[in-house]
Amino acid sequence: MDVIRAGTRLLDTEGVEKLSMRKLANTLGTGSSTLYWHVRDKDELLLLILDETLREVTVPAAGTWDVRLLETLVRCHEALLPRPALVDVLWRAAWELGPETLRVADALTGLVAESGLPDDEVGDSYMALITLLFGFVAGERTSPGNPRYSEARAEGETAGSGPPYPNLMRYAPGAGVETMARQFRYAVERFITGIKLRVAEHERAADAPRSS
Amino acid sequence: MDVIRAGTRLLDTEGVEKLSMRKLANTLGTGSSTLYWHVRDKDELLLLILDETLREVTVPAAGTWDVRLLETLVRCHEALLPRPALVDVLWRAAWELGPETLRVADALTGLVAESGLPDDEVGDSYMALITLLFGFVAGERTSPGNPRYSEARAEGETAGSGPPYPNLMRYAPGAGVETMARQFRYAVERFITGIKLRVAEHERAADAPRSS
């Protein structure tokens, strides 16, 4: 009666919309009420699955903060991508998270702090980075490869007198999982660059405090 | 029988979890089946509400691309924040969006393109920015001010031998809507800085093509 293992398998094979307490109970050969002895409610079940999912995420020990930060975030992205529904748990649970989740969160915060950013900006940058992570994962919740873009493009072009949304037509990216991974990496890289420049700004202000 | 107006009011007064087709029909004094003559399904209803919500977002005409981009994103954030559930529509609908939504999306893409980024990076940067937008809005879906953090902090400190998650304890930001707005602005500012540095990199490579 390993509820979280069965739940994980159901999540992986069928997707979230199929993961109901009743269906889960069914695969275990019982009624749904039985589950509530093993787990407080559905939220707790998903939270436990989330924590198990993040167990595999290790934090590189060597290297500069920027590459370790990028690498850790990419590993989180890879871990969450097969189960994108779990980001909703992260958003919902706010602070009541499992130990593995908190471990990764703490490590990410520490890496951001290593950048040399002033203390009061570490939280903001951490927040921005996990928001990118959650957002890029969330975008995968309902798009299993979705090729709807080409339809939209075709529609736009047939509507005469030029495409009504020229910038979207011209620059809109494709879909696909390898694209998403690249886009996430690109986003984090640009943001980390932004952090570095911010740190340099602060250092310049500290070196020559009376020049401005 | 203005379904989208009634739906919007229900969404604003009661929240998404209360916005069901049955309850909405109830406030209109009919059965839920009646709604399906006016609207294809619940998704279309939310999509129409989303488009109406984004109508108020205007794009500043004057100024450099960076401040116009930041300002437009902040306006989107302000518009969506009272109805955070609508970001799920954006993620779900992929490309079948309303005209107002596409207008704003096209404007944002155009502003990113103005940065001077190479064409193949415009889409990636646009994606990153709307992911930040969606993510920061999504974070508000279930946290109406949530002050859970102080509890977690207290719990951590009483657990003896120092806090188990030192970085989280030290740098974790507070909650509150004014904080979220500031955090979003901070995130976009850092990312735009990252874009600028990227553009400079490309320009340097173009000016001295045989130096590397």
Add this chain to the structure above:
DNA sequence: ACCTGAACACCGTTCAAGT
């Protein structure tokens, strides 16, 4: 300590039937 059946209070959507 663990499991059961039945019930409560909901959902979105469809569809034949009415006016």
Add this chain to the structure above:
DNA sequence: ACCTGAACACCGTTCAAGT
């Protein structure tokens, strides 16, 4: 063209009762 009632196929959760 617009609305109705009844039904279908679901949800999460509770709770007295069993072993």
